[in-house]
Amino acid sequence: MKTNEFSLLGSELGLTAYGAALCGVVDGWPLTLINNSANHVQLSVDHRRDAALVKEINAVLKTWGGKVRGWNGNVMTLSGPSRKKMQGSAADYVRFCAFTLGHAGLRPLDVCPYCGGGNCDAAAFSKKGYQAVHYRCLQAEAGKAHSKAESNRENGSYLLGILGAFIGMLVGTIPTFLTVVYMQMEYSVLFALIPICAYLGYKLFRGKMDKAALIVSIVMAVLGVFILNFEYLAFLIKHEYGLPFSETLSVMPELLRDGEVWAAIAADSLQEFLFSALGVFIAWRLISGTAAGAAANADAALRLAQPFGQRAAYNGAANQNETE
Ligand SMILES: [Zn+2]
Numbered sequence: 001m002k003t004n005e006f007s008l009l010g011s012e013l014g015l016t017a018y019g020a021a022l023c024g025v026v027d028g029w030p031l032t033l034i035n036n037s038a039n040h041v042q043l044s045v046d047h048r049r050d051a052a053l054v055k056e057i058n059a060v061l062k063t064w065g066g067k068v069r070g071w072n073g074n075v076m077t078l079s080g081p082s083r084k085k086m087q088g089s090a091a092d093y094v095r096f097c098a099f100t101l102g103h104a105g106l107r108p109l110d111v112c113p114y115c116g117g118g119n120c121d122a123a124a125f126s127k128k129g130y131q132a133v134h135y136r137c138l139q140a141e142a143g144k145a146h147s148k149a150e151s152n153r154e155n156g157s158y159l160l161g162i163l164g165a166f167i168g169m170l171v172g173t174i175p176t177f178l179t180v181v182y183m184q185m186e187y188s189v190l191f192a193l194i195p196i197c198a199y200l201g202y203k204l205f206r207g208k209m210d211k212a213a214l215i216v217s218i219v220m221a222v223l224g225v226f227i228l229n230f231e232y233l234a235f236l237i238k239h240e241y242g243l244p245f246s247e248t249l250s251v252m253p254e255l256l257r258d259g260e261v262w263a264a265i266a267a268d269s270l271q272e273f274l275f276s277a278l279g280v281f282i283a284w285r286l287i288s289g290t291a292a293g294a295a296a297n298a299d300a301a302l303r304l305a306q307p308f309g310q311r312a313a314y315n316g317a318a319n320q321n322e323t324e
Contacts (some may be wrong), residue, residue: 024306167200
């Protein structure tokens with residue numbers, strides 16, 4: 001489905017965009033629409049997978065070219081409709097899905113993912129997609145995420161973080177160094193470990209979790225490639241000339257002063273830098289899961305919350321103060 005068609009579908013059904021998906025409550029069902037080749041509709045139902053129900057639902061959805069695509073735990077994913085078998089608009093199909101599930105005796109899952117209680121009054125993004133929750137639990141969750149981010153902002157230290165990242169980076173060079181020394185092989189992919197270990201070191205030493213974590217990981221990724229090459233160099237010198245390790249070390253400062261050595265390493269290490277960049281990318285994904293990221297996600301979940309169920313006690317996210 002084209003992006004503009006998809007957002008039109010969203011406004012027709014009163015759904016809100018969340019990344020590339022749409023979410024909201026349709027005919028009493030909290031659901032997520034995913035715009036991909038199969039146009040998935042995802043809902044949480046009050047039953048676990050049941051072969052007889054799948055058969056029954058499929059028999060009905062088939063008329064639109066849809067079917068049960070997945071049913072893991074309480075999360076059901078429906079696909080369709082197919083262009084050939086459309087019997088109305090895409091919005092009609094989504095309502096038809098909700099109707100079909102209800103007709104098969106299923107109800108929206110009414111168990112709050114945070115406290116496990118029933119009688120939910122809101123629908124929101126939580127651990128397993130857009131589903132029924134207690135609004136107060138959602139707020140409490142956001143509050144917790146914020147205080148965690150807050151305490152990291154207050155107690156985190158750049159200096160300790162950088163120290164941790166440096167140690168982590170050195171640890172990250174060990175696997176590559178050992179494979180070279182003992183197997184005479186270089187696996188470039190191991191270079192990805194350098195920034196990942198640097199990031200983990202940063203975190204372990206309670207570095208402040210903000211953009212600095214990423215910047216420090218990038219700097220350590222570059223530095224790590226150089227250090228690893230100097231480790232090789234030291235190893236080769238020791239190996240070739242049979243120098244004792246202490247003397248090898250005493251040669252190194254001289255090499256370090258030589259700009260040409262640095263330039264040669266940089267030119268030789270393109271592939272190593274590439275894999276190191278891969279590690280930065282992975283570390284970056286980990287960083288997005290930090291305290292500040294969790295707080296931002298919790299805020300987004302609050303913004304996207306909608307009334308749900310009989311109790312629907314609160315009047316929509318717009319009237320609620322965010323937990324700032
Ligand atoms: Zn709850």
